[in-house]
Amino acid sequence: MSLLTFIKQILRRPISSGLLTVGIAVLLWYYLRADPSHAKPAVSRKMHIESIPMWEGSGNNYAYLVTDDKTKDAVIIDPANPSEVLPSLKKAVDGGAKITSIINTHHHHDHAGGNTELLKSYSVPIIGGKDCVKVTKTPSHGETFTIGESIKVKALHTPCHTQDSICYLFEDGEDRAVFTGDTLFIGGCGRFFEGTPEEMDKALNQTLASLPDDTKVYPGHEYTKGNVKFGIKVLQSGPVKKLQAFADSNKQAQGKFTIGDEKQHNVFMRLDDPTVVKFTGQTERVDVMSALREAKNSM
Numbered sequence: 001m002s003l004l005t006f007i008k009q010i011l012r013r014p015i016s017s018g019l020l021t022v023g024i025a026v027l028l029w030y031y032l033r034a035d036p037s038h039a040k041p042a043v044s045r046k047m048h049i050e051s052i053p054m055w056e057g058s059g060n061n062y063a064y065l066v067t068d069d070k071t072k073d074a075v076i077i078d079p080a081n082p083s084e085v086l087p088s089l090k091k092a093v094d095g096g097a098k099i100t101s102i103i104n105t106h107h108h109h110d111h112a113g114g115n116t117e118l119l120k121s122y123s124v125p126i127i128g129g130k131d132c133v134k135v136t137k138t139p140s141h142g143e144t145f146t147i148g149e150s151i152k153v154k155a156l157h158t159p160c161h162t163q164d165s166i167c168y169l170f171e172d173g174e175d176r177a178v179f180t181g182d183t184l185f186i187g188g189c190g191r192f193f194e195g196t197p198e199e200m201d202k203a204l205n206q207t208l209a210s211l212p213d214d215t216k217v218y219p220g221h222e223y224t225k226g227n228v229k230f231g232i233k234v235l236q237s238g239p240v241k242k243l244q245a246f247a248d249s250n251k252q253a254q255g256k257f258t259i260g261d262e263k264q265h266n267v268f269m270r271l272d273d274p275t276v277v278k279f280t281g282q283t284e285r286v287d288v289m290s291a292l293r294e295a296k297n298s299m
């Protein structure tokens with residue numbers, strides 16, 4: 001029976017209006033309490049991550065707005081296309097958020113190219129690699145800083161795609177996320193524009209691989225479909241097939257996979273896997289990395 005039908009039935013009965021009012025109030029209270037859409041979430045997270053897709057269908061970039069739920073201090077990562085980012089920022093600020101800095105993963109235009117425009121609306125420091133437009137602070141490798149009260153950030157230098165590439169590990173005690181720019185993608189990695197295969201091996205398989213396995217990966221682009229199309233040619237394993245199935249039925253993969261998952265389904269993080277080694281026809285680790293990258297480039 002719906003609430004309305006029940007109230008109508010009560011209204012037909014000859015009872016005192018005072019009792020009726022109390023009855024309806026109690027019923028309403030119970031109804032609203034029981035309806036999950038009115039219920040508050042049981043656990044409130046300290047770190048809130050909002051993905052802002054940019055240039056969907058071409059670059060498929062992501063900017064990320066990360067907010068400390070307690071203080072509402074927030075940072076915007078790689079806000080490269082202001083026309084797509086500013087509405088989200090305005091909404092967040094109207095809701096009480098304070099933008100405290102812009103963070104860049106590297107200097108490329110589709111990551112740091114929005115800085116000058118963003119500064120017109122938000123006069124905040126820019127944290128990023130040395131070649132990023134208007135950068136005010138380049139953290140050293142391993143340097144930490146905080147956002148609000150709850151979020152601890154650690155800068156991880158990962159030179160190769162660009163020499164100024166920095167990944168950022170965000171931790172709020174319960175949750176860990178790493179923003180990887182164009183160094184690590186879900187199921188793949190960036191091109192070696194300014195670096196060597198040795199540097200990408202170090203970035204992926206030492207610096208990022210040493211993060212806790214449960215660290216969620218937030219890359220700079222949505223390239224999962226193309227990456228797994230290559231990955232499955234190299235390695236037809238359960239984890240790669242699983243990623244392929246995910247990519248077939250999901251448009252976005254950011255934050256859905258962890259460093260632990262990448263070690264399983266990302267062929268660039270499996271340079272010791274005999275099947276991967278065999279695919280490249282190489283024997284030296286660095287040559288395996290190089291051959292994988294070249295094979296992906298020519299796909």
Ligand SMILES: [Zn+2]
Nearest residue numbers: 106108161182
């Ligand atoms: Zn790039």
